[in-house]
Amino acid sequence: GQSLEQPSEVTAVEGAIVQINCTYQTSGFYGLSWYQQHDGGAPTFLSYNALDGLEETGRFSSFLSRSDSYGYLLLQELQMKDSASYFCAVSDYNQGGKLIFGQGTELSVKP
Amino acid sequence: GAGVSQSPSNKVTEKGKDVELRCDPISGHTALYWYRQSLGQGLEFLIYFQGNSAPDKSGLPSDRFSAERTGGSVSTLTIQRTQQEDSAVYLCASKRRPGQGAYNEQFFGPGTRLTVL
Numbered sequence: 001g002q003s004l005e006q007p008s009e010v011t012a013v014e015g016a017i018v019q020i021n022c023t024y025q026t027s028g029f030y031g032l033s034w035y036q037q038h039d040g041g042a043p044t045f046l047s048y049n050a051l052d053g054l055e056e057t058g059r060f061s062s063f064l065s066r067s068d069s070y071g072y073l074l075l076q077e078l079q080m081k082d083s084a085s086y087f088c089a090v091s092d093y094n095q096g097g098k099l100i101f102g103q104g105t106e107l108s109v110k111p
Numbered sequence: 112g113a114g115v116s117q118s119p120s121n122k123v124t125e126k127g128k129d130v131e132l133r134c135d136p137i138s139g140h141t142a143l144y145w146y147r148q149s150l151g152q153g154l155e156f157l158i159y160f161q162g163n164s165a166p167d168k169s170g171l172p173s174d175r176f177s178a179e180r181t182g183g184s185v186s187t188l189t190i191q192r193t194q195q196e197d198s199a200v201y202l203c204a205s206k207r208r209p210g211q212g213a214y215n216e217q218f219f220g221p222g223t224r225l226t227v228l
Contacts, residue, residue: 033215042115042202042219043154050214087153091215096167097142097206099215101154 002026002095004102006088011108012078020073020105022088030091032064032071033099038084046073046086075107083109113137115220117203123226124193132188132223136205143186144217145178146202154202160186193227200224 004024012018024032031050035043049055049064049071061074075082085106089099116135124130136143145157156170160180171177175193180186190197204217 031215033213042221043204043217044219045213045216048213048215089154089215096159097161098144098156098159098167098170099154099217100156101146103153 002090002092002100004088004090004100006086006102006105008103009106009108011110013110014078014080016078017074017076018078018107020075020086020088020107022071022073022102024069024071024088024090024102026090026092026100028092028094029066029069030093032062033089033091034060034062034073035087035089035101036084037087037104043087078109080109080111083107115203115205115218117201117220117223119223120221121224121226123228125228126195127192129189129191130193130225132190132201132225134186134188134203134220136184136186136203137218138184139207140205140218141183141208142206142217143180144204144206145186145188146204147199148202148222149199157188157201190225193225195227198225198227 006022033048034046037043047062054063059076064071085104087104089101118133141162143160146154158178159167175191178188200222202222204219
Protein backbone atom coordinates (compact mmCIF):
# COMPACT_ATOMS: atom_id res chain seq x y z
CA GLY A 1 0.00 0.00 0.00
CA GLN A 2 0.91 3.62 0.21
CA SER A 3 1.56 5.83 3.21
CA LEU A 4 2.56 9.44 3.68
CA GLU A 5 3.81 11.25 6.77
CA GLN A 6 3.78 14.95 7.38
CA PRO A 7 3.76 17.01 10.58
CA SER A 8 0.29 17.72 11.93
CA GLU A 9 0.94 21.38 12.67
CA VAL A 10 3.53 24.09 12.14
CA THR A 11 3.58 27.64 13.46
CA ALA A 12 5.62 30.51 12.02
CA VAL A 13 5.62 34.31 12.03
CA GLU A 14 4.77 36.67 9.23
CA GLY A 15 7.68 37.28 6.88
CA ALA A 16 9.49 34.10 7.89
CA ILE A 17 10.27 30.96 5.88
CA VAL A 18 8.70 27.62 6.72
CA GLN A 19 9.34 24.12 5.39
CA ILE A 20 6.73 21.36 5.51
CA ASN A 21 8.19 17.88 5.06
CA CYS A 22 6.58 14.82 3.58
CA THR A 23 7.91 11.27 3.52
CA TYR A 24 6.14 8.61 1.53
CA GLN A 25 6.08 4.89 0.90
CA THR A 26 4.68 3.59 -2.33
CA SER A 27 5.69 0.81 -4.68
CA GLY A 28 5.25 2.58 -8.00
CA PHE A 29 5.97 6.23 -7.23
CA TYR A 30 5.11 8.55 -10.08
CA GLY A 31 5.03 12.03 -8.56
CA LEU A 32 4.48 14.17 -5.49
CA SER A 33 1.97 17.00 -5.34
CA TRP A 34 1.07 19.67 -2.81
CA TYR A 35 -2.37 21.12 -2.18
CA GLN A 36 -3.51 24.00 0.00
CA GLN A 37 -6.84 24.08 1.81
CA HIS A 38 -8.19 27.02 3.75
CA ASP A 39 -10.67 26.34 6.52
CA GLY A 40 -13.97 25.28 5.00
CA GLY A 41 -12.63 25.69 1.47
CA ALA A 42 -11.78 23.46 -1.45
CA PRO A 43 -8.22 22.12 -1.83
CA THR A 44 -6.25 23.96 -4.49
CA PHE A 45 -3.25 22.65 -6.39
CA LEU A 46 0.14 24.19 -5.60
CA SER A 47 2.83 22.09 -7.23
CA TYR A 48 3.90 18.79 -8.76
CA ASN A 49 7.32 17.13 -8.74
CA ALA A 50 8.10 14.03 -10.75
CA LEU A 51 11.88 14.46 -10.90
CA ASP A 52 14.43 15.22 -8.22
CA GLY A 53 15.07 18.85 -7.47
CA LEU A 54 13.40 22.11 -6.66
CA GLU A 55 10.43 23.63 -8.46
CA GLU A 56 9.77 27.29 -7.73
CA THR A 57 6.51 29.15 -8.19
CA GLY A 58 6.60 32.61 -6.69
CA ARG A 59 6.86 32.44 -2.90
CA PHE A 60 6.29 28.69 -2.90
CA SER A 61 8.84 26.03 -3.83
CA SER A 62 8.60 22.26 -3.75
CA PHE A 63 11.44 19.78 -3.55
CA LEU A 64 11.66 16.07 -4.25
CA SER A 65 14.28 13.43 -3.55
CA ARG A 66 13.12 10.13 -5.03
CA SER A 67 16.02 8.19 -3.52
CA ASP A 68 15.01 9.35 -0.04
CA SER A 69 11.23 9.10 -0.67
CA TYR A 70 11.05 12.62 0.65
CA GLY A 71 9.80 15.99 -0.38
CA TYR A 72 9.05 19.34 1.12
CA LEU A 73 7.08 22.48 0.49
CA LEU A 74 8.90 25.73 1.21
CA LEU A 75 6.92 28.88 1.82
CA GLN A 76 8.84 32.16 1.85
CA GLU A 77 7.86 35.66 3.00
CA LEU A 78 4.96 34.21 4.93
CA GLN A 79 1.72 36.12 4.95
CA MET A 80 -1.28 35.78 7.24
CA LYS A 81 -3.31 34.44 4.30
CA ASP A 82 -0.94 31.46 4.10
CA SER A 83 -2.56 30.07 7.26
CA ALA A 84 -4.16 26.90 5.93
CA SER A 85 -3.74 23.14 5.77
CA TYR A 86 -1.17 21.77 3.34
CA PHE A 87 -1.43 18.25 1.96
CA CYS A 88 1.16 16.22 0.15
CA ALA A 89 -0.16 13.59 -2.23
CA VAL A 90 1.47 10.83 -4.24
CA SER A 91 0.52 9.24 -7.50
CA ASP A 92 1.47 5.64 -8.10
CA TYR A 93 1.53 4.11 -11.55
CA ASN A 94 0.19 0.89 -10.05
CA GLN A 95 -2.86 2.81 -8.86
CA GLY A 96 -3.94 4.49 -12.07
CA GLY A 97 -4.72 8.18 -11.96
CA LYS A 98 -5.76 8.49 -8.35
CA LEU A 99 -3.95 10.50 -5.69
CA ILE A 100 -3.23 9.32 -2.17
CA PHE A 101 -3.21 12.22 0.27
CA GLY A 102 -1.37 12.71 3.53
CA GLN A 103 -3.21 13.77 6.67
CA GLY A 104 -2.26 17.41 6.19
CA THR A 105 -0.17 19.99 8.03
CA GLU A 106 -1.97 22.90 9.61
CA LEU A 107 0.13 26.04 9.22
CA SER A 108 -0.56 28.94 11.53
CA VAL A 109 1.07 32.24 10.64
CA LYS A 110 1.32 34.66 13.56
CA PRO A 111 1.83 38.42 13.31
CA GLY B 112 -14.72 29.82 -16.58
CA ALA B 113 -16.98 27.91 -14.22
CA GLY B 114 -15.34 25.66 -11.70
CA VAL B 115 -16.46 22.34 -10.27
CA SER B 116 -19.85 22.63 -8.62
CA GLN B 117 -21.45 20.34 -6.08
CA SER B 118 -24.93 20.12 -4.68
CA PRO B 119 -26.32 20.29 -2.14
CA SER B 120 -23.77 22.26 -0.14
CA ASN B 121 -25.18 20.85 3.08
CA LYS B 122 -27.26 17.76 3.69
CA VAL B 123 -28.72 16.63 7.00
CA THR B 124 -30.35 13.23 7.02
CA GLU B 125 -31.53 10.60 9.42
CA LYS B 126 -29.71 7.34 9.96
CA GLY B 127 -30.95 4.71 7.54
CA LYS B 128 -32.00 7.11 4.77
CA ASP B 129 -30.42 7.19 1.32
CA VAL B 130 -28.69 10.32 0.01
CA GLU B 131 -27.51 11.46 -3.42
CA LEU B 132 -24.71 13.94 -3.88
CA ARG B 133 -24.13 15.60 -7.23
CA CYS B 134 -20.97 16.85 -8.94
CA ASP B 135 -20.71 18.95 -12.10
CA PRO B 136 -17.09 18.88 -13.30
CA ILE B 137 -15.38 21.53 -15.40
CA SER B 138 -16.47 21.24 -19.01
CA GLY B 139 -13.98 19.26 -21.07
CA HIS B 140 -12.31 17.59 -18.11
CA THR B 141 -12.13 13.85 -18.65
CA ALA B 142 -11.35 12.56 -15.15
CA LEU B 143 -13.59 12.85 -12.11
CA TYR B 144 -12.80 11.89 -8.52
CA TRP B 145 -14.76 11.60 -5.28
CA TYR B 146 -13.09 12.01 -1.89
CA ARG B 147 -14.30 12.04 1.68
CA GLN B 148 -12.84 14.32 4.35
CA SER B 149 -13.66 13.98 8.02
CA LEU B 150 -13.07 16.92 10.34
CA GLY B 151 -9.38 17.74 10.59
CA GLN B 152 -8.39 14.78 8.46
CA GLY B 153 -6.89 14.19 5.05
CA LEU B 154 -8.73 13.34 1.89
CA GLU B 155 -9.82 9.73 1.58
CA PHE B 156 -10.09 8.52 -2.02
CA LEU B 157 -13.45 6.94 -2.88
CA ILE B 158 -13.81 6.47 -6.63
CA TYR B 159 -12.29 7.66 -9.91
CA PHE B 160 -13.73 7.92 -13.44
CA GLN B 161 -11.50 8.39 -16.49
CA GLY B 162 -13.21 8.86 -19.81
CA ASN B 163 -15.11 5.75 -20.87
CA SER B 164 -12.95 3.34 -18.86
CA ALA B 165 -14.38 1.27 -16.02
CA PRO B 166 -14.26 3.33 -12.81
CA ASP B 167 -11.73 2.62 -10.09
CA LYS B 168 -13.97 1.85 -7.11
CA SER B 169 -11.20 0.63 -4.83
CA GLY B 170 -11.78 3.35 -2.22
CA LEU B 171 -15.48 2.83 -1.63
CA PRO B 172 -15.77 1.87 2.07
CA SER B 173 -18.76 -0.46 1.74
CA ASP B 174 -21.39 -1.67 -0.72
CA ARG B 175 -23.69 1.05 0.59
CA PHE B 176 -21.65 3.49 -1.50
CA SER B 177 -21.98 3.73 -5.27
CA ALA B 178 -21.36 6.33 -7.94
CA GLU B 179 -22.12 6.84 -11.57
CA ARG B 180 -21.10 9.29 -14.21
CA THR B 181 -23.58 10.01 -16.95
CA GLY B 182 -22.50 11.08 -20.42
CA GLY B 183 -18.92 11.53 -19.28
CA SER B 184 -19.91 14.60 -17.30
CA VAL B 185 -22.14 14.87 -14.22
CA SER B 186 -21.57 12.37 -11.44
CA THR B 187 -23.78 11.24 -8.58
CA LEU B 188 -22.51 9.61 -5.40
CA THR B 189 -25.19 7.60 -3.63
CA ILE B 190 -25.01 6.43 -0.04
CA GLN B 191 -27.67 3.95 0.96
CA ARG B 192 -28.86 3.32 4.53
CA THR B 193 -26.67 6.10 5.89
CA GLN B 194 -24.82 5.63 9.17
CA GLN B 195 -23.50 8.25 11.56
CA GLU B 196 -19.93 7.41 10.58
CA ASP B 197 -20.75 8.56 7.04
CA SER B 198 -20.88 12.15 8.32
CA ALA B 199 -18.12 14.04 6.51
CA VAL B 200 -17.47 16.49 3.70
CA TYR B 201 -17.66 14.80 0.30
CA LEU B 202 -15.42 16.46 -2.26
CA CYS B 203 -15.47 16.06 -5.99
CA ALA B 204 -12.58 16.95 -8.30
CA SER B 205 -12.00 16.91 -12.03
CA LYS B 206 -8.85 16.82 -14.12
CA ARG B 207 -7.96 17.84 -17.65
CA ARG B 208 -7.25 15.40 -20.47
CA PRO B 209 -3.95 13.52 -20.09
CA GLY B 210 -1.13 15.67 -21.37
CA GLN B 211 -2.84 18.92 -20.48
CA GLY B 212 -1.71 20.82 -17.42
CA ALA B 213 0.31 19.41 -14.54
CA TYR B 214 -0.09 15.66 -14.18
CA ASN B 215 -1.55 15.73 -10.68
CA GLU B 216 -3.53 18.95 -10.92
CA GLN B 217 -7.07 18.30 -9.79
CA PHE B 218 -9.71 21.00 -9.53
CA PHE B 219 -11.91 20.60 -6.49
CA GLY B 220 -15.48 21.60 -5.87
CA PRO B 221 -16.61 23.22 -2.61
CA GLY B 222 -17.89 19.92 -1.21
CA THR B 223 -21.11 18.66 0.31
CA ARG B 224 -21.20 18.55 4.11
CA LEU B 225 -23.20 15.47 5.08
CA THR B 226 -24.53 15.11 8.60
CA VAL B 227 -26.23 11.87 9.59
CA LEU B 228 -28.29 12.16 12.77
